[in-house]
Amino acid sequence: MTTTEKIARQVRKDIIWSIYHAKSGHPGGSLSCSDILTLLFHRVMSPNKSNKNRLSDDYFILSKGHATPALYAVAASKGLIRRADLKTLRSINSPLQGHPDVQHTPWVDVSTGSLGQGFSVAVGIAKGLQLKNNLKRVFTLLGDGELQEGQIWEGAMFAGHHKLSQLTAIVDYNKLQSDATNKQICNLEPLVDKWRTFGWNVVEVDGHAHQQLLTTLMADTASTQPKVVIAHTVKGKGVDYMENMPLWHGSVTLSEQQYIDAMTSLGCSLAELEEYQNV
Numbered sequence: 001m002t003t004t005e006k007i008a009r010q011v012r013k014d015i016i017w018s019i020y021h022a023k024s025g026h027p028g029g030s031l032s033c034s035d036i037l038t039l040l041f042h043r044v045m046s047p048n049k050s051n052k053n054r055l056s057d058d059y060f061i062l063s064k065g066h067a068t069p070a071l072y073a074v075a076a077s078k079g080l081i082r083r084a085d086l087k088t089l090r091s092i093n094s095p096l097q098g099h100p101d102v103q104h105t106p107w108v109d110v111s112t113g114s115l116g117q118g119f120s121v122a123v124g125i126a127k128g129l130q131l132k133n134n135l136k137r138v139f140t141l142l143g144d145g146e147l148q149e150g151q152i153w154e155g156a157m158f159a160g161h162h163k164l165s166q167l168t169a170i171v172d173y174n175k176l177q178s179d180a181t182n183k184q185i186c187n188l189e190p191l192v193d194k195w196r197t198f199g200w201n202v203v204e205v206d207g208h209a210h211q212q213l214l215t216t217l218m219a220d221t222a223s224t225q226p227k228v229v230i231a232h233t234v235k236g237k238g239v240d241y242m243e244n245m246p247l248w249h250g251s252v253t254l255s256e257q258q259y260i261d262a263m264t265s266l267g268c269s270l271a272e273l274e275e276y277q278n279v
């Protein structure tokens, strides 16, 4: 297992652990983006040279804002927050709110949760950077169900027209939204063609294959187009009873047995489970 694969596995355990304590949260869509976020923050985005209270000098906007358990677990893996704080997920007065919140959490770039809006802000930030000849990059993570929001396509059209090459959107294409598949609710296909027609450089990857993801996310920034990475993923990835099951979208309470089963499925030993009790 590579270093980032090990980190992603830890991130998945921390997701389950924090949601278990919160008695609510979104496991499915957090587990599907764990590999993507781990690689972004550990390998792809530039280090936080100018401000140690940030995750990176680049911008990151979690447009699928309900996946905070993954974002916070990655922040803990970077040492930006204490692992013990993950237990406070969704608690009143905790910095770790159910959706990213700039007022509670200073290292979050944009408050999100209303699907579609984060992407629009990411497009705006990229345009601002372009106007200032500032070379920082902007990354944003979208859900596939989120792509059904009208403002996504307004933003996509704008970004393509203005050649916002500093912008990279990643679609967590787990094929499921809240209750059913995209295909049942409002089909997205042909998805590659749609983005291409809007003037984007489109790359498809396996969203759990670290080397493939890394190569794609690191690839040329010299292009004159914004880039979209369509990452094929599995909702609930790593927890066998959650995989591809709409039930585990959110917002769910995990029983003690479900917590233990999920942690075991992620490779957690009994000793490790006990260690979690002391964090």
Ligand SMILES: Cc1ncc(C[n+]2csc(CCOP(=O)(O)OP(=O)(O)O)c2C)c(N)n1
Residues within 6 Å of the ligand: 028, 029, 030, 032, 064, 066, 113, 114, 115, 116, 142, 143, 144, 145, 146, 147, 172, 174, 176, 177, 178, 235, 249
């Ligand atoms: C504008 C808006 N409408 C509805 C919701 C409620 N909601 C939260 S998550 C979700 C499903 C999102 O599906 P997807 O984007 O595929 O997310 P993922 O599968 O990655 O969890 C919905 C409908 C919302 N947050 N914002």
Ligand SMILES: [Mg+2]
Residues within 6 Å of the ligand: 029, 143, 144, 145, 172, 173, 174, 175, 176, 177
């Ligand atoms: Mg989805």
